[in-house]
Amino acid sequence: MTSKTPILQLEHLGMTFPGHPVFNDLNLTINRGEFWSIVGENGVGKTTLMRTILHQLRPTTGKVNYLPSVNAVQIGYVPQFRNIDSEYPLTIRDFVGLNLTGWKLPWLSRGERQRVEAMLKQTGLTKLANRPIGQASGGEKQKAYLAQALVERPNLLILDESTASLDPVTKTELLDLVQQINQTLDLTVLFVTHDIPLARRYTQQFLMLTPQGTEQGAIDQLTDQKVWRGEAEHV
Ligand SMILES: Nc1ncnc2c1ncn2[C@@H]1O[C@H](COP(=O)(O)OP(=O)(O)OP(=O)(O)O)[C@@H](O)[C@H]1O
Numbered sequence: 740m741t742s743k744t745p746i747l748q749l750e751h752l753g754m755t756f757p758g759h760p761v762f763n764d765l766n767l768t769i770n771r772g773e774f775w776s777i778v779g780e781n782g783v784g785k786t787t788l789m790r791t792i793l794h795q796l797r798p799t800t801g802k803v804n805y806l807p808s809v810n811a812v813q814i815g816y817v818p819q820f821r822n823i824d825s826e827y828p829l830t831i832r833d834f835v836g837l838n839l840t841g842w843k844l845p846w847l848s849r850g851e852r853q854r855v856e857a858m859l860k861q862t863g864l865t866k867l868a869n870r871p872i873g874q875a876s877g878g879e880k881q882k883a884y885l886a887q888a889l890v891e892r893p894n895l896l897i898l899d900e901s902t903a904s905l906d907p908v909t910k911t912e913l914l915d916l917v918q919q920i921n922q923t924l925d926l927t928v929l930f931v932t933h934d935i936p937l938a939r940r941y942t943q944q945f946l947m948l949t950p951q952g953t954e955q956g957a958i959d960q961l962t963d964q965k966v967w968r969g970e971a972e973h974v
Contacts, residue, residue, distance in 0.1 A: 743770040751801035772925040776938035779948035815893030817901040827873035
């Protein structure tokens with residue numbers, strides 16, 4: 740059995756928007772290579788938690804620690820489906836490599852171009868690589884967002900309801916790829932989802948947010964009863 744190496748630790752984390760507590764005293768340790776689902780009904784605070792983990796929001800209490808140091812954690816983030824203007828001029832290939840350019844050179848090195856091509860292939864986008872991304876279908880756009888996040892070689896990937904608008908085949912294709920990288924390259928994944936069967940199929944652990952508090956455990960402990968109870972309590 741391999742030993743567990745923490746990559747992310749939430750300590751007594753709490754978030755309150757003015758007059759509106761979202762979560763409180765949340766403690767969680769995520770280890771390298773783990774695949775977590777983050778579940779809970781609409782409005783319970785899943786995206787707020789992800790934005791706090793990304794340091795986009797400052798928690799009201801507690802803290803988010805990247806381990807062993809902030810520099811050791813490279814985060815990839817794939818948001819919920821967002822449409823892209825049909826006139827947007829970048830090709831799918833340029834879009835996938837967009838975040839690789841910038842800080843050293845304004846163009847991609849040969850190695851970076853090869854990484855983009857490999858990622859286009861892995862996400863099944865090679866044949867469409869020259870198509871303007873604005874003209875791609877919803878599923879193709881979402882694959883391009885995933886490819887853009889993965890090409891940066893993150894060691895922590897956050898999928899924030901990224902598969903919600905996709906058909907079952909495309910969902911499976913994307914999550915199969917994420918699972919493959921999770922298993923071969925020890926990628927740690929946080930998968931925010933309302934799709935409990937999908938969570939059971941791909942993830943190993945769950946964090947469930949409810950208005951009363953949080954619960955975490957092995958995915959086989961996420962029973963239907965627990966999910967229904969969590970949702971019913973809020974009605
Ligand atoms: N910047 C903000 N200021 C005030 N309230 C906010 C802000 N962002 C989110 N909220 C509120 O905090 C609560 C949690 O929102 P959040 O988007 O995190 O929920 P969620 O669990 O991701 O929901 P969903 O499943 O519908 O995407 C909601 O009531 C939302 O209206």
